[in-house]
Amino acid sequence: xxxxxxxxxRDAYGSKINRDHSPVLAYGVPWITIMLxxxxxxxxxxxxxPILPPMGYLLLLAWRLLRPGLLPxxxxxxxxxxxxxxxxxxxxxxxxxxxxxxxxxELLELRFPWRSFWQDWLVAALFxxxxxxxxxxxxxxxxxxxxxxxxxxxxxxxxVVFPIVAKMVTLLDRFRLTRVRRIG
Amino acid sequence: MAPPSAKRSGSNKKAxxxxxxxxxxxxxxxxxxxxxxxxSLWRPETFNGLRSMASDAxxxxxxxxxxxxxxxxxxxxxxxxxxxxxxxxxxxxxxxRIARVRLAEARALEQENERLRAVLQLVEGEVEPVTxxxxxxxxxxxxxxxxxxxxxRRDGVAPGMPVTSPLGLVGRVLEVGANTSRVLLxxxxxxxxxxxxxxxxxxxxxxxxxxxxLRIRLxxxxxxxxxxxxxxxxxGAGGLFHPGTAVAMVTEVTDDGAIGQxxxxxxxxxxxxxxxIWQGNVVADMxxxxxxxxxxxxxxxxxxxEE
Numbered sequence: 001x002x003x004x005x006x007x008x009x010r011d012a013y014g015s016k017i018n019r020d021h022s023p024v025l026a027y028g029v030p031w032i033t034i035m036l037x038x039x040x041x042x043x044x045x046x047x048x049x050p051i052l053p054p055m056g057y058l059l060l061l062a063w064r065l066l067r068p069g070l071l072p073x074x075x076x077x078x079x080x081x082x083x084x085x086x087x088x089x090x091x092x093x094x095x096x097x098x099x100x101x102x103x104x105x106e107l108l109e110l111r112f113p114w115r116s117f118w119q120d121w122l123v124a125a126l127f128x129x130x131x132x133x134x135x136x137x138x139x140x141x142x143x144x145x146x147x148x149x150x151x152x153x154x155x156x157x158x159x160v161v162f163p164i165v166a167k168m169v170t171l172l173d174r175f176r177l178t179r180v181r182r183i184g
Numbered sequence: 185m186a187p188p189s190a191k192r193s194g195s196n197k198k199a200x201x202x203x204x205x206x207x208x209x210x211x212x213x214x215x216x217x218x219x220x221x222x223x224s225l226w227r228p229e230t231f232n233g234l235r236s237m238a239s240d241a242x243x244x245x246x247x248x249x250x251x252x253x254x255x256x257x258x259x260x261x262x263x264x265x266x267x268x269x270x271x272x273x274x275x276x277x278x279x280x281r282i283a284r285v286r287l288a289e290a291r292a293l294e295q296e297n298e299r300l301r302a303v304l305q306l307v308e309g310e311v312e313p314v315t316x317x318x319x320x321x322x323x324x325x326x327x328x329x330x331x332x333x334x335x336x337r338r339d340g341v342a343p344g345m346p347v348t349s350p351l352g353l354v355g356r357v358l359e360v361g362a363n364t365s366r367v368l369l370x371x372x373x374x375x376x377x378x379x380x381x382x383x384x385x386x387x388x389x390x391x392x393x394x395x396x397x398l399r400i401r402l403x404x405x406x407x408x409x410x411x412x413x414x415x416x417x418x419x420g421a422g423g424l425f426h427p428g429t430a431v432a433m434v435t436e437v438t439d440d441g442a443i444g445q446x447x448x449x450x451x452x453x454x455x456x457x458x459x460x461i462w463q464g465n466v467v468a469d470m471x472x473x474x475x476x477x478x479x480x481x482x483x484x485x486x487x488x489x490e491e
Contacts, residue, residue, distance in 0.1 A: 039242060040324065040325060041321050041322060041323045041324060041325070041326075041332070042239075042242055042246040042320065042321040042332065043321060043324070044246070044320065044321065045321070045322065045324050045451070046319050046321070046322045046324075046331055046450040046451040046453075047322055047324035047451065048329075048371055048395065048396030048446070048449065048450070048451060049329075049371070049394060049395040049396050050324065050325060050326060050327050050394070051324055051325075052324040052325040053325060054325045055325070072206065072209070073206035073207065073209055073210040074206070074209035074210055074212075074213050076210060076213050076214070076217075077209075077212075077213035077216065077217070080213075080217060085234065085235055085238035085239075086238065086239065086242070086323075087323060087325065087326050088323025088326040088328040088329075088330045089323075089326050089328070090221060090224035090225055090228065090231075091220050091221070091224045091230075091231040091234070091235070092216075092217045092218065092219065092220030092221030092222070092223070092224055093217070093221050094217070095213060095214075095216060095217030095220060095221075096214050096217025096218050096220075096221055097217070098213075098217075099210050099211075099213035099214035099217055100214050102210050102213075103207065103210045103211065103214065106206075106207070106210075135326065135327065136327040138221055138225070139326060139327045139328050140225055140228065140328070140374075141327050141328060141372070141373040141374070141394060142373045142374075147393070147394065147395075150327075150394060150395050151327070154325065
């Protein structure tokens with residue numbers, strides 16, 4: 001009898017025999033990582049000005065662009081609410097912006113159904129400034145036009161960081177789909 | 185290449201309904217968001233309870249982080265200490281010589297201070313702090329400047345209490361949870377602190393600019409007497425903040441005041457002190473005859489502390 005190479009029964013997600021994906025991992029990882037991203041305000045960084053990229057939002061964008069349909073369209077409501085609890089924004093700003101983002105990405109996908117690194121980055125580079133400007137507008141601060149340069153470092157950092165976040169999300173996606181459940 | 189198009193409903197009635205329900209749910213979510221946003225902008229205190237519960241729940245994460253921040257700094261400092269140990273030694277000896285002189289000067293000042301206080305019959309004991317705690321995080325990606333404090337209602341913290349570090353004022357408590365509280369930092373655009381120049385009685389308001397600096401607005405307009413390097417301390421006007429706590433140093437003089445740099449950068453402080461709300465000697469002042477009010481005792485006392 002011809003013997004198969006031992007690697008033949010495995011792929012990037014582990015052994016294909018007797019193992020299956022875990023539904024908890026497969027559906028839970030995106031939610032958990034986005035919520036962890038929303039917890040960045042609890043990092044021990046006491047910033048004198050807005051500096052850190054909005055990690056919760058970046059992770060939402062990255063997951064949504066990598067795996068359309070994995071997050072339901074109403075995901076913006078709970079995730080945005082969780083983000084609001086910690087971000088310092090008034091409650092509702094995250095819910096609204098996250099929900100609008102989910103709808104906008106859905107419509108954008110109808111028009112441009114392709115996928116590429118550059119296209120994803122371009123989409124992120126369009127959505128992030130809108131998110132940051134709208135957040136600043138909704139935050140209730142008395143920021144005038146003159147203070148807008150204040151947002152620029154954070155904006156640039158967020159756009160530059162996005163490909164790294166997207167790469168992290170692809171690694172997390174591989175982890176999400178590892179076959180850990182034993183069948184039979 | 186297009187992804188497998190499960191999104192296209194085609195003529196499948198069920199898929200069409202599912203797609204429609206998705207848009208409907210997301211649209212409802214967005215509407216709810218707008219409503220909540222309107223409520224929380226109209227009545228900012230509506231959801232305080234929710235937020236403080238959430239930060240209470242996540243506080244252990246922040247505590248670990250804050251401990252890590254202090255620990256890691258010490259770790260790097262320890263390594264750096266092995267390099268340039270010799271030159272550092274010489275520097276330190278020089279510093280000690282200077283410090284001895286300063287100490288003698290400070291003692292002299294302290295005596296003078298006591299004498300002056302005795303003259304003014306000013307009863308000003310040390311303020312008993314409510315508690316000491318750590319800043320465990322800040323809203324570093326929002327345009328608002330809040331920080332999370334690792335002490336709450338159980339430690340006696342109440343909204344409005346001033347938060348200070350050894351270097352100066354940090355902010356005031358805004359919301360209180362059981363174990364954590366939210367601090368409005370001085371650099372938030374909503375924060376306004378009545379201040380005065382440490383050397384004289386030039387009074388002003390220090391407003392946050394959300395970028396780490398403060399706008400100092402003089403109350404008496406006219407010739408701007410401010411110079412770069414002037415130190416501003418809290419005046420105690422209106423209560424809340426204890427007079428004589430350092431706030432900012434002038435770095436740039438403008439038409440109606442100055443731009444000041446925060447003296448106690450919250451990023452560099454690990455432990456902060458929460459003080460009780462200052463109400464001044466209102467009752468005593470009201471009972472005192474009017475002529476003794478003129479030389480305004482607390483100003484003299486606290487400006488001595490600053491020097």
